Amino acid sequence: MQNPDCDQLTIGGCEVNSRLFLGTGKYSADRIIPSVVAAAGAQVVTVALRRVDFDSPQDNILTSIPKDCILMPNTSGARNAAEAARIARLARAAGCGDWIKIEVIADNRYLLPDNLETLKATEILAAEGFIVLPYMSPDLSIARRLAAAGAAAVMPLGAPIGSNRGLKTKELIKILIEEIDRPIIVDAGIGRPSEAAEAMELGAAAVLVNTAVASATDPVGMAEAFGLAVKAGRKAFLAGAGAVRNQACASSPLTGFLQE
Amino acid sequence: MHVQINGKATEVEPGMTLAEFIAMKGLKPESVVIEHNGTILPRERWRGVALTSADQLQIVSFVGGG
Numbered sequence: 001m002q003n004p005d006c007d008q009l010t011i012g013g014c015e016v017n018s019r020l021f022l023g024t025g026k027y028s029a030d031r032i033i034p035s036v037v038a039a040a041g042a043q044v045v046t047v048a049l050r051r052v053d054f055d056s057p058q059d060n061i062l063t064s065i066p067k068d069c070i071l072m073p074n075t076s077g078a079r080n081a082a083e084a085a086r087i088a089r090l091a092r093a094a095g096c097g098d099w100i101k102i103e104v105i106a107d108n109r110y111l112l113p114d115n116l117e118t119l120k121a122t123e124i125l126a127a128e129g130f131i132v133l134p135y136m137s138p139d140l141s142i143a144r145r146l147a148a149a150g151a152a153a154v155m156p157l158g159a160p161i162g163s164n165r166g167l168k169t170k171e172l173i174k175i176l177i178e179e180i181d182r183p184i185i186v187d188a189g190i191g192r193p194s195e196a197a198e199a200m201e202l203g204a205a206a207v208l209v210n211t212a213v214a215s216a217t218d219p220v221g222m223a224e225a226f227g228l229a230v231k232a233g234r235k236a237f238l239a240g241a242g243a244v245r246n247q248a249c250a251s252s253p254l255t256g257f258l259q260e
Numbered sequence: 261m262h263v264q265i266n267g268k269a270t271e272v273e274p275g276m277t278l279a280e281f282i283a284m285k286g287l288k289p290e291s292v293v294i295e296h297n298g299t300i301l302p303r304e305r306w307r308g309v310a311l312t313s314a315d316q317l318q319i320v321s322f323v324g325g326g
Contacts, residue, residue: 023326024324046325048322048324048326049323051318052292054285058323060288076325076326
């Protein structure tokens with residue numbers, strides 16, 4: 001059992017003090033993001049990169065993200081490894097660090113990642129010194145190759161992006177947690193704090209949540225609930241859950257009954 | 261003169277530098293990244309680059325995302 005007092009998550013040489021990673025998309029207004037980040041206790045925060053629309057300029061999202069956060073730009077919009085690498089290089093040129101979430105998607109209905117192109121992008125960008133966190137469909141062979149290619153963590157999906165459907169890929173994620181010598185971060189699909197807690201109980205290193213918080217009636221309240229759930233799940237994992245049995249096993253002594 | 265900026269033909273005064281274009285659009289330099297003809301240009305070089313009608317620019321910034 002690990003000592004909970006030394007339960008430090010390290011990714012790409014960075015010590016990360018929160019196991020809840022937060023996305024910044026789909027909020028009704030960017031101005032609530034600081035409160036959401038604070039309520040979640042999140043440190044790693046994702047952003048996307050897009051062309052500036054000169055016809056309707058938007059506020060700079062960076063002004064809504066607390067300065068002590070680690071910024072993890074994603075490569076959303078990339079359809080292949082070359083496009084992901086291009087987006088990653090542009091993101092790094094913004095001067096906000098070396099973290100990159102690789103997201104290569106060629107499927108518009110389910111937004112499922114292209115694992116092969118994701119692997120290629122990981123190879124390219126890890127070699128260029130990025131701290132690479134690939135979003136992937138949970139597959140053991142690809143996860144092993146991602147780790148070998150230099151991925152700092154592996155981020156399997158729980159369910160399609162934005163679906164709030166929960167840990168539909170639980171059995172496959174469990175295998176990655178057992179077999180892959182990298183932090184496994186469940187990204188996408190988690191819709192409820194209980195599902196985040198479940199992922200952490202399984203031994204996930206962290207979870208990344210966006211839609212579940214952003215689409216809640218009270219995003220700040222939901223962010224806090226997720227923060228608590230992630231901590232509870234992690235504590236439960238470290239505490240080691242008892243065995244599951246098919247039949248009852250009495251909790252009270254089976255001797256000294258009054259009728260004896 | 262027209263320059264391709266973010267996929268659109270955009271009217272730009274001849275001789276205008278990248279730094280001037282960004283300022284004219286009211287953008288903070290630290291909030292955008294520029295790819296000039298396929299090459300990322302560091303901010304300190306924007307003053308020295310005068311736009312031409314053959315240029316292709318991508319000007320990007322961070323937005324909310326998951």
